[in-house]
Amino acid sequence: MKVEERFLNYISHCTTSNEASGTIPSNDSEFILAQILRLEMQSLGLTDIHMTEHCYVYGKLPATPGMEHYKAIGFISHIDTAPDFSGENIKPQMISDYDGKDVLLAGSGDYLKVKDFPSLTTLKGRTLITTDGTTLLGADDKAGIAEILTAIEEIITEQIPHGDLWIGFTPDEEIGCGADLFDLNIFQADYAYTMDGDYEGEVAYENFNAANATFDIKGVNVHPGEAKDIMINAALVGCEIVSMLPADETPAHTSGREGFYHLTDMSGDVASATLSFIIRDHDKTQFENRLQKLRDITMSLNQKYGTDTITLEIEHSYENMLSVIENQMEIVNLAKQAISVEGLTPLSRPIRGGTDGARLSFMGLPCPNLGTGGYGFHGPYEHISVEAMQTAVRILKYIASHPIEKA
Ligand SMILES: [Zn+2]
Numbered sequence: 296m297k298v299e300e301r302f303l304n305y306i307s308h309c310t311t312s313n314e315a316s317g318t319i320p321s322n323d324s325e326f327i328l329a330q331i332l333r334l335e336m337q338s339l340g341l342t343d344i345h346m347t348e349h350c351y352v353y354g355k356l357p358a359t360p361g362m363e364h365y366k367a368i369g370f371i372s373h374i375d376t377a378p379d380f381s382g383e384n385i386k387p388q389m390i391s392d393y394d395g396k397d398v399l400l401a402g403s404g405d406y407l408k409v410k411d412f413p414s415l416t417t418l419k420g421r422t423l424i425t426t427d428g429t430t431l432l433g434a435d436d437k438a439g440i441a442e443i444l445t446a447i448e449e450i451i452t453e454q455i456p457h458g459d460l461w462i463g464f465t466p467d468e469e470i471g472c473g474a475d476l477f478d479l480n481i482f483q484a485d486y487a488y489t490m491d492g493d494y495e496g497e498v499a500y501e502n503f504n505a506a507n508a509t510f511d512i513k514g515v516n517v518h519p520g521e522a523k524d525i526m527i528n529a530a531l532v533g534c535e536i537v538s539m540l541p542a543d544e545t546p547a548h549t550s551g552r553e554g555f556y557h558l559t560d561m562s563g564d565v566a567s568a569t570l571s572f573i574i575r576d577h578d579k580t581q582f583e584n585r586l587q588k589l590r591d592i593t594m595s596l597n598q599k600y601g602t603d604t605i606t607l608e609i610e611h612s613y614e615n616m617l618s619v620i621e622n623q624m625e626i627v628n629l630a631k632q633a634i635s636v637e638g639l640t641p642l643s644r645p646i647r648g649g650t651d652g653a654r655l656s657f658m659g660l661p662c663p664n665l666g667t668g669g670y671g672f673h674g675p676y677e678h679i680s681v682e683a684m685q686t687a688v689r690i691l692k693y694i695a696s697h698p699i700e701k702a
Pocket of ligand 1: 373435436468491
């Protein structure tokens with residue numbers, strides 16, 4: 296089956312994850328696509344197929360004769376689409392021989408603009424798939440699923456020699472739970488790639504170190520007329536905390552490898568106040584310095600206003616996978632080689648967020664992220680070209696057919 300046929304089939308099923316659910320999968324509809332993928336794996340003749348009660352689907356294509364001594368490679372994508380925008384009743388627009396100009400999204404009357412997505416001009420002449428403006432497209436990450444299964448099918452039909460290949464599809468990546476119940480007892484790859492980036496020449500293996508920090512402030516509330524030297528206004532102490540942080544180290548002022556303090560929520564009055572931050576930095580030392588800065592602020596304001604005025608709670612979220620991957624750069628180099636063979640320039644941008652691959656890397660499965668060829672994820676401007684998906688399929692086939700020797 297062609298990669299675009301698979302893709303169009305998958306996006307016809309709504310699999311929007313739901314942050315409020317508290318269960319995995321967060322939306323029962325994810326099972327419908329999982330079941331389709333399970334059956335497809337069966338008809339491709341994969342072994343070790345598992346569909347778990349939590350909607351993870353795994354399968355294996357065993358090594359061809361004489362290739363058993365190579366490391367097992369895994370490919371991973373996610374079933375759900377982002378809750379940020381509707382994923383229901385997607386009506387894709389297929390534009391063949393795309394002219395490289397703005398595209399009318401017929402359902403909303405809005406336009407997909409070259410001004411907003413300059414890479415559109417590079418897609419001139421290709422078959423472009425867009426939304427009709429009323430939903431997202433679901434290229435994130437159903438393009439990844441389509442590319443992986445198409446690569447597997449072609450590896451089988453073209454009788455390409457390969458080591459053990461594992462495939463894993465997860466629920467709920469978009470709400471940060473895709474790696475939660477990923478079963479490395481089933482999925483016995485030595486290393487893997489998540490297929491979840493944009494540019495088809497992307498191989499990303501650096502992400503943020505991340506923590507949440509919450510300041511709880513206790514004020515002293517007395518009648519304002521008689522408050523001199525007595526009142527401690529918790530809301531004002533909250534403002535003081537913010538004023539002690541570098542004003543230009545916020546998401547709105549940083550890019551690339553620059554970290555930040557991001558005030559995500561603030562509420563309070565005289566009696567009490569709460570400030571929530573997320574802290575991000577690629578560099579481990581600078582990340583720790585940021586957390587120390589929050590502790591120092593807490594200490595100095597407690598000296599000023601009295602012990603126990605402020606309590607600070609820091610919760611670590613995820614770590615930069617670079618510290619795992621840098622010991623196994625051969626898996627990055629293999630991907631770069633596969634991308635170069637396609638005539639593309641490998642691009643390794645530090646991810647300004649986390650990935651399931653980062654979590655999996657720390658669970659023992661080193662897992663860089665590759666590009667699917669899709670752009671504008673999580674909204675109505677999401678788009679992908681058929682040719683980019685075909686390129687991604689060839690990249691996966693190259694990786695699968697150039698396994699790394701076991702040490
Ligand atoms: Zn994704």
